[in-house]
Amino acid sequence: MATIPLKVNRIGLEPQIYKGGKTTLCAGCGHNAISERIIEAFYEMGVNPRQVIKLSGIGCSSKSPAYFLGGSHGFNAVHGRMPSVGTGAMLANQKLIAIGISGDGDTGAIGIGQFVHLMRRNLPIIYIIEDNGCYGLTKGQFSPTADMGSKLKNGVVNDLPPIDTCALAVELGATFVARSFSGDKKQLLALLKAALSHRGTVMLDVISPCVTFNDHEGSTKSYSYVKDHDEPLEEVSFVPFFEDISVDYEPGTTQEVKMHDGSRLLLKKLEEGYDPTDKIAALRTLHEASRRGEFATGLIYIEPDRDDFLNLLNVVDEPLATLPLERTRPPKAALDEIMESLR
Amino acid sequence: MSPTDVVPQEITASRPTSQVVNDFSIQVATVNGSGSQTANLVLLRSILLMGVPVSGKNMFPSNIAGLPTWYTIRASKRGYVARKKEVDFLVAMNAETAKEDVLTLETGAAVVYDEPLKLNTLRSDLTFYPVPFDKLVTPVCPDAKLRRLVRNMIYDGILAKLLGIDMTFMEQALSRQLGKKAKAVTLNQGALKAGWDYAEANLPKQDPFHIEKMNETTGKILIEGNSAAAIGCMLAGVTVVAWYPITPSSSLCESLIGYMRKYRIDKETGKATFAIVQAEDEIASLGMVIGAGWAGARAMTATAGPGISLMSEFAGLGYYAETPAVIFDVQRVGPSTGLPTRTAQGDLLSTAFLSHGDTKPILLIPSPVEECYSIAMDAFDLAERFQTPIFVMMDLDLGMNNWMSDGFKYPEKPIDRGKVLTADALKKIGEWGRYKDVDGDGIPYRTIPGDGMPAFFTRGSGHNAKAQYSERPDDYVDNVDRLARKFETARKYVPKPVVDTDTEAKIGIIGYGTSHWAITESRDQLREETNVKASYLRVRAYPFTDEITKFIDAHERIYIVEQNRDAQLAMLLKLELTPERCGKLRSVLHYSGLPIDARSVSEDILAQEGFEVVKKFTPASASSMIGGE
Numbered sequence: 019m020a021t022i023p024l025k026v027n028r029i030g031l032e033p034q035i036y037k038g039g040k041t042t043l044c045a046g047c048g049h050n051a052i053s054e055r056i057i058e059a060f061y062e063m064g065v066n067p068r069q070v071i072k073l074s075g076i077g078c079s080s081k082s083p084a085y086f087l088g089g090s091h092g093f094n095a096v097h098g099r100m101p102s103v104g105t106g107a108m109l110a111n112q113k114l115i116a117i118g119i120s121g122d123g124d125t126g127a128i129g130i131g132q133f134v135h136l137m138r139r140n141l142p143i144i145y146i147i148e149d150n151g152c153y154g155l156t157k158g159q160f161s162p163t164a165d166m167g168s169k170l171k172n173g174v175v176n177d178l179p180p181i182d183t184c185a186l187a188v189e190l191g192a193t194f195v196a197r198s199f200s201g202d203k204k205q206l207l208a209l210l211k212a213a214l215s216h217r218g219t220v221m222l223d224v225i226s227p228c229v230t231f232n233d234h235e236g237s238t239k240s241y242s243y244v245k246d247h248d249e250p251l252e253e254v255s256f257v258p259f260f261e262d263i264s265v266d267y268e269p270g271t272t273q274e275v276k277m278h279d280g281s282r283l284l285l286k287k288l289e290e291g292y293d294p295t296d297k298i299a300a301l302r303t304l305h306e307a308s309r310r311g312e313f314a315t316g317l318i319y320i321e322p323d324r325d326d327f328l329n330l331l332n333v334v335d336e337p338l339a340t341l342p343l344e345r346t347r348p349p350k351a352a353l354d355e356i357m358e359s360l361r
Numbered sequence: 362m363s364p365t366d367v368v369p370q371e372i373t374a375s376r377p378t379s380q381v382v383n384d385f386s387i388q389v390a391t392v393n394g395s396g397s398q399t400a401n402l403v404l405l406r407s408i409l410l411m412g413v414p415v416s417g418k419n420m421f422p423s424n425i426a427g428l429p430t431w432y433t434i435r436a437s438k439r440g441y442v443a444r445k446k447e448v449d450f451l452v453a454m455n456a457e458t459a460k461e462d463v464l465t466l467e468t469g470a471a472v473v474y475d476e477p478l479k480l481n482t483l484r485s486d487l488t489f490y491p492v493p494f495d496k497l498v499t500p501v502c503p504d505a506k507l508r509r510l511v512r513n514m515i516y517d518g519i520l521a522k523l524l525g526i527d528m529t530f531m532e533q534a535l536s537r538q539l540g541k542k543a544k545a546v547t548l549n550q551g552a553l554k555a556g557w558d559y560a561e562a563n564l565p566k567q568d569p570f571h572i573e574k575m576n577e578t579t580g581k582i583l584i585e586g587n588s589a590a591a592i593g594c595m596l597a598g599v600t601v602v603a604w605y606p607i608t609p610s611s612s613l614c615e616s617l618i619g620y621m622r623k624y625r626i627d628k629e630t631g632k633a634t635f636a637i638v639q640a641e642d643e644i645a646s647l648g649m650v651i652g653a654g655w656a657g658a659r660a661m662t663a664t665a666g667p668g669i670s671l672m673s674e675f676a677g678l679g680y681y682a683e684t685p686a687v688i689f690d691v692q693r694v695g696p697s698t699g700l701p702t703r704t705a706q707g708d709l710l711s712t713a714f715l716s717h718g719d720t721k722p723i724l725l726i727p728s729p730v731e732e733c734y735s736i737a738m739d740a741f742d743l744a745e746r747f748q749t750p751i752f753v754m755m756d757l758d759l760g761m762n763n764w765m766s767d768g769f770k771y772p773e774k775p776i777d778r779g780k781v782l783t784a785d786a787l788k789k790i791g792e793w794g795r796y797k798d799v800d801g802d803g804i805p806y807r808t809i810p811g812d813g814m815p816a817f818f819t820r821g822s823g824h825n826a827k828a829q830y831s832e833r834p835d836d837y838v839d840n841v842d843r844l845a846r847k848f849e850t851a852r853k854y855v856p857k858p859v860v861d862t863d864t865e866a867k868i869g870i871i872g873y874g875t876s877h878w879a880i881t882e883s884r885d886q887l888r889e890e891t892n893v894k895a896s897y898l899r900v901r902a903y904p905f906t907d908e909i910t911k912f913i914d915a916h917e918r919i920y921i922v923e924q925n926r927d928a929q930l931a932m933l934l935k936l937e938l939t940p941e942r943c944g945k946l947r948s949v950l951h952y953s954g955l956p957i958d959a960r961s962v963s964e965d966i967l968a969q970e971g972f973e974v975v976k977k978f979t980p981a982s983a984s985s986m987i988g989g990e
Contacts, residue, residue, distance in 0.1 A: 039830075071656070071810045084818055084830065091810035092818040093655060093682075095648065096674050102603075102645040106652025106660060109601045109636040111811050114656065132648070135641040334632040338600035339657030339809065343776060345634050346598030346659075348624040350771040356592060356620070357768040360582035 028064035028260060036061045038086040048200030048226030048241075049079055049148045053086045055203065056117070059210035060087060063258060070115045071107055075100040075129060078155050078228075079121030079148035098129025101136035104143050105327075111337035112328045115214070116143040123153045126162035126181045133183075137190035137219060139327040144213045144220040147183055148200075150228035151239035158231030165311075169236030183223045184318050185304045188297060193218035193321040195300070197313060199248050200226040201241065205316060208254040208283075212317070215258070215277035218326045225313060238311070249307055251294075251316040253286035278322055285317060294320050381569045383413045383438040385449035389516070390462045392455050394426025396510035399538055399549070400517050401432040405763060406534035407517075407526050408436050409583060412575040416442035417583075417763040418956060423608070423702045429458045436572060439885075442765060443878035444956040450524075450570055452516050453480060454494075463487070471568035473519055488568040490560075492519055497559055501551035514549045518556020523564065524572045528557060582766050586759035587663075589730040589769070590689060591617035593737025594661055595624065596772055599687075601660035602637040603649035608701050609757035610663040610691035643668035647675040647688065651750075654685040655819065657781075657809035659741050663689035666708045667696060669715065669752075676750050677716025680844070681821045683796070683807070685744035685779070687737075689753045691760040694954050703954030704757035706874055706924040712752050713903055713933055718822065719841055721848045723747060723855060724903040726754045728877040730764045732901075738772055739856060745779035747851055748807060756924070758875040758956040782806040782814050795828035796840060803847030848904055855902035860912060866894040868970070869916035871909070873900040873930060875956060876922045882959035883966070891967060895920075900930065905937060913942045920966050922949040924957050 026032055036057045041050050060070070070090040074080035076097035083092045095103040104118050125133045125147050136145065151164040160168075163183065164176040187195045194216045198206040206224065213220040225248075227233050227241040234240060238247075252273070257263050259280035267286065273293065275283040285294065293299055300319040307314035334341070387404070391397040398419075405417040413436050422428040435445050447467050453459040453474040463472060463483050471488040474480045481489035498512040514535075521531050531553055539545045590613055594602075604614040618637055625634045640646040646662040653660035664672065669690050679686050692708045694700035715722055723743060727736040736753060744751045780786075782793060786806060790799045795817040797805055805826075808814035817828035825836040872880045877899055887893040898912045913919055921931045928948040935943045949965045951957040968974045 068813055068816065069811055073652075089816055091808075091816045093652070094818065094820045095652075096678050096821075099644060099648045099675065102640065102648025103652035103655070105638070105645075106601060106603065106649035106654070106658075107656035107810065108652075109638065109649065110653040110656035110658035110660070114811050131641055132645055135645065328636070331636045331638070332632050333636050334627055334630060334634055337657070337811065338634065338636060339653075340812075341598075341600065341634055343598055345627070346600060346625070347596050347772075347776075352624045353592070353596065353769065353771050357582055360584050361580070361768075 027061050029066060031061070031067075033057075033061050035067060035089055036087055038088040039084045041082070041085045043078055043081065044230045046229040047078070048150065048224070048228070049082050050085070051200040051203070052146065052148055052206070052224055052226060053082050055206045055210055056086045058207055059214060063211055063214045064260070065115060065214060069113065070117065071104075073100045073104045073107070073116060073118040075120050075124035077121040077124045077153065079119055080124060082148065083117075083119050098124050098127070099132055100124070101129070101132040101145070105136065105139070105141050108141055108143065108328070109333075110339040112142070112333065113337055118143055118145045120145065120147050121161070122147060122149040122151060122163040122183075123161040125183060130162075130181070134186070134190055137187045137192040137221060140191060140193055140218045140324060141327040142217055142219070144222065147223045148226045149183070149223050149239075150226050150232055151237070152228055152232040154228050154231055158228075165238040168238040169234075171231060171234055182304055182308060184221065185301055187221035188300050188304070188319045192221040192319070193324050194220040195319040196221070196317050197223045197225070197315045199244055199313070199315055200224055201245060202248065202315070205250060205254055208256040209317065211256045211258065212254070212277060212281070212283045215279045215281040216322065217278040218324060244313060247312045249289075249312045249314050251289045251292050251303065251314055251318070253288060254316055255284040255286070257282040257284065275320055275322060283317065283320075294318060379569060380571055381449070382571045382573050383436050383575060385570045386433055386435045386445040386447065387450040387452065387520070388448040388462075389432045389434075389452040390455045390458055391430055391432070391513065392426075392457070393421055393424060393428055393430040395513065397430070397432065397454070397513045400513035401434070402763070403514070403531065403534045403538050404517050404520060405434050406537060406583060407521070407530040408434065408572055409578050409581065409765065410530035410533060411526060411572055412578050413438065413572055414440040414442070414577050414765060416765060418444055418758065419762060420955065421702050423698065423700075429455050438575060438577070440577065441878070441882045441959070443882050444958045446958040446960040450568070452520070453478060454513070454516070469569070471570060473516060473523070490519070490523065490564045492516070492559065497555045498552065501555045502548055507548065511548055511552045514552035515556040515559075518553040518558075519560045519564070521553070522557045522560035523566060523568070524570060526572050528553070578765065580768060582768055583763050584730050584766060585612065585761055585763055586727070586730050586733040586755055587613035587691065587761060588616040589733035589766075590737045590753070590755065590760075591620055592769065593734040594741075595620050597659060597738040597741040598776060599659045599661055599741065600635050601650065601653035601658040602635065602662065603640045603646040603653075603660070604637075604662050605640050605643045605646050605664065605668065607643070607665045607668050609693050609761045610665050610668070610689060612761060613663040613689055613691060643671040644675060647672040647679070647686065650686045650688070651675055651679045651682070651684045654744070655682070655810070657812070659745070660685070661687040661689070661741075663691065665691050665693050665701075669708055669712055673716050676722060677718060677720050678821050679750040680716065680720045680722060681718070682819045683748040683805070684819075685748055686750040687740045687744050687753065688750060689755060692754065692756040700954045702757070704875070704924065704956055705952060705954065706754075706756055706876070706929070707952075709754060709925070710927070710929040710932060712754065721845070721904075722750050722752055723851050724752045724754050725856065726873045726901050727759070728874055728899060728901075730759070730766045731769060733759065734769045736856065736901075742777040743851070743854060746777050746854065747804060747847060748779060749847070754874065756875055762956075780804055780806045782808045784814075787814070794826040796824060796843070797826040798843050798846070802850040803843050803845070804850065852904045852906050855904065855906065857906055858901055858908045858912075859899040860897070860908055862896045862915065863894045866896040867917045868893070868966070869896040869898060869912055869919045870922060870966075871898050871900060871912070871919055871930070872922040874924070876924060879957040879959045879962050880922055883962035886959055886963040887966065890963075891972060893967065893970060895966070903933065905934065909934070910938070910942065913938070913945055917945065918947060919945050920947050920949050920969070922951075922957070922962055924951050926950060926952045
């Protein structure tokens with residue numbers, strides 16, 4: 019009897035391996051769509067789940083690492099403080115691939131301090147904010163990314179300006195900053211794959227409507243509002259290093275960005291003259307979109323070649339965690355020398 | 362009270378005629394930022410080189426420049442290194458505090474002072490040595506900008522002559538202190554000599570204090586507890602350090618950085634076998650340590666009380682998620698501004714109960730600097746063996762002051778990396794669960810990300826033995842009961858108390874940390890002066906071990922000596938002891954911000970034992986530590 023060959027990726031693993039536990043989030047939650055894209059991206063890029071660490075803080079978003087990559091180690095840390103846990107883990111073993119899932123409250127409120135310093139360090143991590151402008155797990159209070167004038171279900175209007183996490187990340191030195199929409203499968207998948215090819219901090223803000231507490235008329239983070247106000251800067255396609263595909267495009271219409279691992283990011287410009295390697299232009303574009311009440315999505319800023327945090331610290335190539343004792347305990351002569359200097 | 366409010370006392374002169382050899386304290390009163398530390402350390406080391414046991418304590422304000430600071434050096438032929446309550450020899454360089462510094466001295470003390478201060482008119486029962494420092498410094502230091510720093514070295518020269526310290530040792534100590542800075546060495550040597558020459562020509566010896574050569578310091582080192590701990594961390598194989606600057610712990614991480622850069626760079630590649638990160642705050646420091654420990658590294662941080670408070674939430678997560686972490690708490694006085702540069706043992710209780718929910722971290726408490734070194738190594742072994750945060754409870758006195766010690770011994774034991782699941786272990790135990798108690802000791806097997814072994818999802822309180830999300834009551838109870846079992850197992854692994862029993866003693870003293878030195882000296886005072894014999898137990902860890910109950914049972918009354926207001930060790934002990942044993946406990950408490958001294962301990966114990974005790978005076982200069990802001 020002939021067996022049907024199983025579908026596997028480039029490292030011979032089946033899609034099933036990349037799945038996680040059954041979601042306990044609300045049906046229709048944008049976060050579930052993001053989990054699905056993560057599963058696809060990691061499968062298609064052929065990432066070994068045993069090398070991946072999933073990190074999160076506290077909140078609905080932070081529950082989601084349990085729902086993808088079941089074969090990877092996960093760490094559900096304390097509220098807003100996932101960046102430090104991720105930083106420590108990457109210092110211990112720089113061969114790991116870190117994906118951190120946060121939310122707009124977890125990042126923008128209690129975690130803003132750690133977020134700010136994570137962006138400055140350019141630690142190799144994919145940091146995703148599942149951004150719905152409200153606290154879901156505590157039943158719908160405003161978060162710091164809620165837009166001015168946005169309305170809660172009970173009629174309360176937000177009168178404080180929002181934190182634009184992308185603008186903040188660009189300002190602070192993150193080397194890959196993007197915004198997407200949980201409803202835009204193609205763009206999100208391409209950005210996630212590109213994120214896996216980047217060495218440094220990827221900050222990906224994904225507008226992910228809360229279907230239970232923030233999907234009503236008057237909310238600027240409802241599914242329909244975001245769909246209507248999503249302004250892609252470019253059409254993003256990603257060509258991984260292991261696929262030898264040549265792409266034809268008319269000169270001047272598409273920008274090609276060479277990624278750290280040799281993959282290519284092809285950005286077909288939708289907004290005229292947009293150049294995601296220009297930091298000042300990136301900030302201007304974000305501010306202008308926000309003034310129009312729109313979300314500029316796509317790759318907002320990229321700096322593919324800057325040293326990451328581990329390069330800056332000049333650590334050995336092997337994981338620090340498993341260095342043998344003879345490399346981490348100086349010999350007796352060293353102690354004798356220190357003692358002599360103290361006599 | 363400002364120094365000028367003090368009224369000179371009527372005192373009749375009664376100068377002791379007999380000599381006092383190798384048993385007195387010198388206090389140097391200066392202004393911080395004036396570069397006196399070099400002169401003080403040279404003086405300290407020269408006495409060590411004379412073979413005389415010595416210790417040095419810095420009492421300094423929370424300020425960078427311009428406020429009073431006192432450095433006290435104690436020479437003790439019997440090897441006592443606790444703070445001596447009385448100041449015998451004062452070097453008065455600070456105009457602001459000079460009067461009160463002089464007025465609080467005991468009769469018979471000697472004073473070297475900056476001549477323009479005219480201190481000799483204040484009292485007639487002291488020996489005064491006026492020195493025109495400004496006049497002396499000008500010819501030896503042509504550069505006017507450096508004079509402020511160099512003039513301090515002059516008092517070292519004066520003291521060398523007056524006390525009988527060999528100038529070759531002074532010069533040896535000076536070059537040890539300044540290393541290869543040739544210009545600075547020459548300048549300071551000139552100042553030393555100018556002091557010596559001035560004293561020889563103008564200051565006939567009138568006081569009884571002498572340093573004479575002994576042979577008690579051969580092979581001894583002088584080191585701060587923070588540096589000792591840093592060396593221990595390096596030899597323990599620490600690979601990840603995250604820290605946030607805070608007095609009095611900063612120098613632990615800073616000296617670690619120095620040692621690691623020297624001894625932990627791979628020769629072939631020039632790359633570091635470590636990562637040290639100055640984090641954005643103490644919360645992030647512990648977060649990084651927990652992340653690194655979870656990912657298999659030996660990771661640590663160092664902080665003080667305010668940092669411990671901030672780390673509280675992460676400490677609880679580390680306890681429940683069962684990740685190794687080593688945290689040094691170099692304790693100091695209370696919150697915010699005020700006394701952050703003063704010593705205390707005030708974090709014991711809050712650290713023993715750190716975080717929310719039922720948590721029990723393990724505490725280790727070193728006393729001598731050798732233990733800062735050896736317990737630092739133990740801490741990493743215990744953190745990985747018990748997969749939990751370990752707190753090493755030091756204090757400012759131990760961490761930042763200079764202590765004499767034998768050289769540290771190179772570790773002979775291999776390190777213990779605890780129960781990490783291997784392919785072989787997996788075969789043996791069959792079905793693995795991250796939080797399953799396979800061996801009955803409460804300690805489960807862990808896997809480390811990237812090691813190829815089965816993964817698990819790490820959470821706080823809500824998980825079952827297989828690390829699956831669970832809010833089931835029985836899963837929760839099973840888990841916290843296992844954690845309690847793990848704590849019980851730790852009793853067998855933590856450093857045992859050090860006990861010195863006097864079979865004739867009716868009373869026992871329990872102490873820990875830097876109180877040790879005052880207690881040791883106090884036991885001699887009690888025995889020699891009043892024939893009161895006292896046994897002694899020094900606690901070195903929490904959880905407590907059986908030796909403590911045995912010690913309490915063997916004595917009628919127990920004095921627990923500690924440097925906090927609330928008798929924190931006594932309270933912690935009372936939670937575990939029977940009412941009968943609790944009834945035996947008395948407290949001796951010292952919490953002024955100054956290091957505890959033997960005389961205070963002796964007086965307090967004697968008073969509680971029913972002796973009539975006349976307290977002689979308040980701690981030297983303590984009342985003048987006013988100012989700032």
